[in-house]
Amino acid sequence: MASLSRKFILGAGACAVGLYVAFLVVDRVHAVSTLRAQTNAGAIPDVSVVSPHRTSPKVSLTLPGNIDAWYQAPIYPQVSGYVKMWYKDYGAHVKQGDVLAEINAPALDAEYAQAKASLASVMAKYNLASVTANRWRAMGKSQSVSGQSVSVANANEQSANAEVQAAQRNVDHFEALERFKQLVAPFDGIVTARSVNVGDYVHNGGGGLNATGSASELFTVADTDKLRLFVSVPEVFSYVMQDGMTAQVTVPQYAGRTFTAKYLTTSKGYDPNTRTAIAEFVLDNPGHLLWPGTFASVALTAKNTDANL
Structure with missing residues (x-):
């Protein structure tokens, strides 16, 4: 077992x-x-096969842009005083020379009156000097007075005439300032800003002083029959800016609608902080549909310079 x-x-x-x-x-x-x-398996090399093809003859990109007025002018007063009345409000359509506001300037009026009185005074002195010189010249021809006396009379007449010319220039100066008591539109356009009220004190060269101490404009007038479109183009895409190109523009307030802008010029220089160049386009604005300051989405299409490589 x-x-x-x-x-x-x-x-x-x-x-x-x-x-x-x-x-x-x-x-x-x-x-x-x-x-x-x-x-x-390792002895057999792997091979990736790529089929070559031509790149697209067009390059497209979409960039943000800013729409601005064709012309835009801030209006500052050239005389000091109080606003007597303003006549054009926000959005008003104005013609060149239309009065926007009037300024009451009593100090200027007093200076103007004084300048005219001074002109009248020196004019009277000139008339007297002229009459006197004529008499001395007549007596000089008869040899009844010395030549020195005639020369002195002629010099007094010339001096009085110079004083008249100076006084006249002073009057012209105040006449020009008197015309500046009316603020007028510099061109046909639309009032896009008004920062003045009746009774406001304004001073020569500026409106009221803001918090930084700089003067603010009283009105802003913009010509919006045509608009300028500004686009910051990245450095790597600057070659797409070519003569004859157009851009398709869309804005938030008109969804689904496209506007066409024509290329105008480029800044020919890059901003070192953003590495972009400013491209400017022209945008027709029939009916003033688009407003200055509008944000726009800009679609650019141009020839691809690498397409034939």
Whole structure:
């Protein structure tokens, strides 16, 4: 009985050893097979195939832009005084020479009256000097007076005439300032800003002083029959700015509507902070649909200079 148990144990051990050896052999064969397959696969180079094609002859990009008036003029007073009345409000259509406001300037009026009185005074002195000189010249012809006396009379006449000319220039100066008591539109356009009220004090060269101490304008008049469109073009796309190109413009207030702008000029220089150049376009504005200061989305299309490479 003990003999059978012993044989059984030995047989089981031999089977276990045989199974382990078989496992090692099979595992090694599998590893060799896998290594051979990987080696064969690695020996074949991978190749990426790309089909060549021409690039598009056009390049397109969309950039933000700002719409501005064709002409825009801030109106400042040239005399000091109080606003007597203003006549044109926001959005008013004006013609060149239309009166925007009037300024009451009593100090200027007094100076103007004084200048005219001074002119009358020196004119009277000139008339007297002229009459006197004529008499001295007549007496000089008859040798009844000395030549020195005649020369003095002529010099007095010339001096009086110079004083008349100076006084006349002073009167002309105040006459010009008197005309500036009326603020007028410099061209046909629209009043886009009014920062003045009746009774406001304004001074020569500026309106009221703002918080920074600089003068503010009383009115702003803009010509909006045509508009200027300004676009900041990145440096890498500056080549798209070409003569004859157009831009398709859309604005938020007219969704789905497109306006056409024509290329005008470029700044020919880059802003070192943004690396962009300013491109300017012309935009017709029939009916004054578009307003200065509008934000615009600008679609640009131009020839691709790399298309034939």
